[in-house]
Amino acid sequence: MSPDLERLVGRAILDKRFRKQLLDDPDAAVKDGGFNLSADELQQVRDAVKERTTGDDTLDEQIDKAATGSVW
DSSP: OOOOHOOOOOOOHHOOOOOOOOHHOHHHHHHHHTTTOHHHHHHHHHHHHHHHHSSSSSSHHHHHHTTTTOOO
16 A cells, blocks of 8 residues: 555545545545545545445444555
């Protein structure tokens, strides 16, 4: 995992406004946040957001999973 992907995950966990932007439009959140992700990393983010917005977990449960490393 690149340092920028780690920063993105950390910011999504800690910053509710950024997390909402990430869930609403991951491409814009990555660009606006100044994260330099590889094409594969960006696709991982898109896939994770899609999975998280269509899954059964609440957002709080999703954040807990991200904080424990079970995402990406």
